[in-house]
Amino acid sequence: MVTKINKAAVALAGILLLVCGCRKHEEVFFDTPFVRLEDVNGASSLSVDRNLDNLLTEIRIVVSASKNYFTEPIVVEYEIIPGDGLKEGSDFKVQASTMSPQTFSPGTYSLPVRVIWYKTDNFDPDKDNTLTFRLTRTSLPEMLLGCPGKDAIKKEFIFTKL
Amino acid sequence: MNRIVSFAACVLAAASVLASCQPKVTPDGKCEITSFTLSSAKNAALPNDVKGVIDASAKTITLVIPTSVSATSFIPDFTVTENDVVKAGGAALVSGETSVSLTDGTKISVSDDVSVMSVDYTIAIKPNDEIAELVSICFKQADNSALTADVAPEAITPEMIVRVPGEAFRKELVLTVTAGQNDAIKVNNSDVESGASIKVDTNFPIDITVSDQVAGKSSAYVLKVGKILEYVLSKIGQYTEGTIADFVMTINPADDCPYFAYARKVGDEKYNNISVAKWDGSAFTLVGPTGAADASARAASKPRIAFAPDGTLFLQYYGAEVSNKPTVKKLDSGWSLIGEAGITPQNGNSSSSYNYPLFVHPASGQPAFFWNGNTKNEASYRVMNYSGFNGTAWSSNVVSNAPALGSGGTANSGMYYASSCVIYDGKVFIGSSFNEFGYYVHEVNADGTLKPIVENFIPAGAPHGLPASLALKGDGQGGLYLMGADRATNTMQIFTVDASAGTLKPFGTGIPVTIGSSGGVTEDAGFAVSPTDQLVVIAYDGAENIPVFEYLDVDGGYQWSKFAAESPVAAKSAYFLEFDSKGNGYIAYQSADGIELYSVGLEADILPE
Numbered sequence: 001m002v003t004k005i006n007k008a009a010v011a012l013a014g015i016l017l018l019v020c021g022c023r024k025h026e027e028v029f030f031d032t033p034f035v036r037l038e039d040v041n042g043a044s045s046l047s048v049d050r051n052l053d054n055l056l057t058e059i060r061i062v063v064s065a066s067k068n069y070f071t072e073p074i075v076v077e078y079e080i081i082p083g084d085g086l087k088e089g090s091d092f093k094v095q096a097s098t099m100s101p102q103t104f105s106p107g108t109y110s111l112p113v114r115v116i117w118y119k120t121d122n123f124d125p126d127k128d129n130t131l132t133f134r135l136t137r138t139s140l141p142e143m144l145l146g147c148p149g150k151d152a153i154k155k156e157f158i159f160t161k162l
Numbered sequence: 163m164n165r166i167v168s169f170a171a172c173v174l175a176a177a178s179v180l181a182s183c184q185p186k187v188t189p190d191g192k193c194e195i196t197s198f199t200l201s202s203a204k205n206a207a208l209p210n211d212v213k214g215v216i217d218a219s220a221k222t223i224t225l226v227i228p229t230s231v232s233a234t235s236f237i238p239d240f241t242v243t244e245n246d247v248v249k250a251g252g253a254a255l256v257s258g259e260t261s262v263s264l265t266d267g268t269k270i271s272v273s274d275d276v277s278v279m280s281v282d283y284t285i286a287i288k289p290n291d292e293i294a295e296l297v298s299i300c301f302k303q304a305d306n307s308a309l310t311a312d313v314a315p316e317a318i319t320p321e322m323i324v325r326v327p328g329e330a331f332r333k334e335l336v337l338t339v340t341a342g343q344n345d346a347i348k349v350n351n352s353d354v355e356s357g358a359s360i361k362v363d364t365n366f367p368i369d370i371t372v373s374d375q376v377a378g379k380s381s382a383y384v385l386k387v388g389k390i391l392e393y394v395l396s397k398i399g400q401y402t403e404g405t406i407a408d409f410v411m412t413i414n415p416a417d418d419c420p421y422f423a424y425a426r427k428v429g430d431e432k433y434n435n436i437s438v439a440k441w442d443g444s445a446f447t448l449v450g451p452t453g454a455a456d457a458s459a460r461a462a463s464k465p466r467i468a469f470a471p472d473g474t475l476f477l478q479y480y481g482a483e484v485s486n487k488p489t490v491k492k493l494d495s496g497w498s499l500i501g502e503a504g505i506t507p508q509n510g511n512s513s514s515s516y517n518y519p520l521f522v523h524p525a526s527g528q529p530a531f532f533w534n535g536n537t538k539n540e541a542s543y544r545v546m547n548y549s550g551f552n553g554t555a556w557s558s559n560v561v562s563n564a565p566a567l568g569s570g571g572t573a574n575s576g577m578y579y580a581s582s583c584v585i586y587d588g589k590v591f592i593g594s595s596f597n598e599f600g601y602y603v604h605e606v607n608a609d610g611t612l613k614p615i616v617e618n619f620i621p622a623g624a625p626h627g628l629p630a631s632l633a634l635k636g637d638g639q640g641g642l643y644l645m646g647a648d649r650a651t652n653t654m655q656i657f658t659v660d661a662s663a664g665t666l667k668p669f670g671t672g673i674p675v676t677i678g679s680s681g682g683v684t685e686d687a688g689f690a691v692s693p694t695d696q697l698v699v700i701a702y703d704g705a706e707n708i709p710v711f712e713y714l715d716v717d718g719g720y721q722w723s724k725f726a727a728e729s730p731v732a733a734k735s736a737y738f739l740e741f742d743s744k745g746n747g748y749i750a751y752q753s754a755d756g757i758e759l760y761s762v763g764l765e766a767d768i769l770p771e
Contacts, residue, residue, distance in 0.1 A: 054332070054365070054768070056365075056366065093365075095350075095363070095365075096363070097350030097351045097352070097366075097369065098366075103351075105380070107380070112367075112369070114367065116365055116366065
């Protein structure tokens with residue numbers, strides 16, 4: 001009797017497992033649109049030699065979005081946060097046409113943000129000489145800022161003038 | 163009955179009154195189509211909306227249809243002025259509803275319902291080029307005062323570079339762009355009409371996007387604005403081993419490095435000996451054992467070096483222990499004598515006034531040289547002689563088709579002064595000068611015989627050529643250049659060799675020189691031609707023997723332009739100028755402290771990237 005019950009229980013559990021295994025995942029995680037900041041090497045930070053003048057650097061805003069989401073232009077906004085050791089115009093300059101916001105037409109997945117760095121005589125190594133670019137908003141509500149994951153990697157890019 | 167008639171009359175009267183109360187339609191005086199679009203939403207064959215371009219005066223509606231679309235019937239969305247009725251082929255069209263055949267020449271009629279106005283529009287169908295392309299891009303001189311000419315890239319490519327003069331570098335410039343049919347242009351995210359201009363900051367790369375709305379395509383371009391690079395002269399360093407008395411510099415084709423053979427005296431040595439060193443790109447290093455000659459008893463002088471195509475180094479010097487006859491050695495594990503010491507049957511003129519090259523003929527791979535005998539009553543005396551090694555022994559002879567001594571106006575005319583050698587494409591060429599004669603250029607055959615290219619060229623108005631500082635150089639493209647002097651104008655002069663005409667042609671302006679008491683040019687000089695861009699560089703003695711370094715500005719009217727050089731020290735020898743195969747130039751001369759070495763090359767490139 002016990003054996004029969006056990007067999008029935010095992011069979012039922014097997015059926016349940018099969019039924020559960022056949023259920024579709026409702027979350028299709030890999031289809032989540034997201035936007036990130038990185039340089040040509042895929043890095044999210046870069047050191048800038050303070051002795052170099054007119055040094056041009058380029059980072060890229062990269063969107064990952066399937067056609068399901070990318071039917072209309074996507075606007076991406078970012079903010080620029082200079083440390084107290086850096087001053088725009090004398091230490092660096094951002095190319096006007098690459099300033100926030102940036103609009104991605106369907107089919108465009110990467111747009112540059114360019115920064116020129118200048119040599120200055122009043123560099124203070126004790127100050128905060130970082131320049132942070134941080135994603136703040138996109139026109140696509142579903143789009144994540146930074147790579148998927150709790151750390152939102154590449155939500156910001158940090159230059160450090162050394 | 164009367165009642166009925168009266169009632170009818172009343173009804174008619176009332177109807178008449180009512181009718182007269184209807185608002186009267188006032189003609190707007192217009193009868194026009196104001197928009198005409200084929201939307202992709204209502205026309206599945208179209209990948210994108212096609213907006214008609216209406217020419218109100220010509221009464222045409224131009225529709226650009228992708229060539230991939232075969233359909234000819236479409237449902238147009240259109241608007242018209244008030245009370246207008248649109249028909250095609252007599253059938254009324256309702257905007258957004260009626261399908262109509264639209265081909266090139268189709269007539270669309272519009273009539274005003276409340277007036278007699280009517281008009282016919284003609285449909286013009288134009289195929290789209292289906293390409294989103296940038297056609298041209300230019301910084302026009304007319305728009306940019308810092309430019310002296312229009313500046314455009316060589317070709318339209320996804321990544322383009324243009325170069326502007328220093329005055330315009332990193333400045334805001336006006337850019338003119340044109341694109342293909344139906345293409346919209348964005349420059350740095352700003353819309354620009356095709357053929358129009360926009361200001362751009364050339365500190366940054368310029369992003370250009372061209373979109374073909376009809377085809378639904380786009381192309382992206384990046385334009386970088388660099389500086390027209392200029393040649394710069396830089397001092398590499400100074401080299402010495404003991405005290406240097408004399409030297410030469412030659413590029414080794416195998417490693418592209420400049421090699422120096424020099425006569426030097428080290429420490430308490432009594433006599434000069436010969437050594438070889440090279441600049442390896444970062445340091446001067448000795449090549450082979452120092453002191454290649456047997457100078458235990460007598461001095462060695464007049465070093466020369468030559469390289470076989472595989473880079474094997476041959477060294478020649480005049481040894482006092484063999485009556486100032488030349489000796490040639492090869493560098494293998496050490497310095498190996500080639501044949502016997504003191505090669506020539508008579509002693510040679512080793513004075514610094516006479517300058518003869520050692521060379522390795524590519525056809526034989528064996529060393530050879532020309533020389534001037536200094537033993538009276540010998541056939542070799544003061545004329546051009548040749549000595550070549552056949553792998554076993556040296557043989558020497560008087561060159562038969564060179565000027566003979568005394569064959570000019572005086573007893574010393576025809577005396578062999580100097581030759582300079584160029585090896586190109588497996589051939590050996592020499593330029594030569596002889597007392598009271600003009601300049602000669604020959605091809606040297608493998609057996610040492612000479613094939614004339616230019617014979618006895620005398621600059622116009624001059625009595626003859628001048629011996630000092632003669633040099634023959636190649637430009638890496640088959641062209642030969644000879645530096646001589648023009649006695650008619652008292653200038654140093656670069657000539658190009660016109661082999662087909664058998665003559666020399668002045669190239670660039672002459673450089674004034676001093677003619678000394680012996681009738682020769684006082685200033686030492688040397689020159690070279692870059693094999694990569696044919697830049698001609700010259701170095702010569704300025705005031706108090708301070709070197710002057712110049713290049714020929716071909717674009718600037720073939721004038722000589724000075725290199726900026728930081729206080730070069732005075733020269734006490736001839737100048738040796740050579741370019742390696744990559745176009746890196748070297749200038750060497752001897753100062754009181756050793757060999758001074760300079761480099762000539764393009765300034766570092768700075769591109770916004």
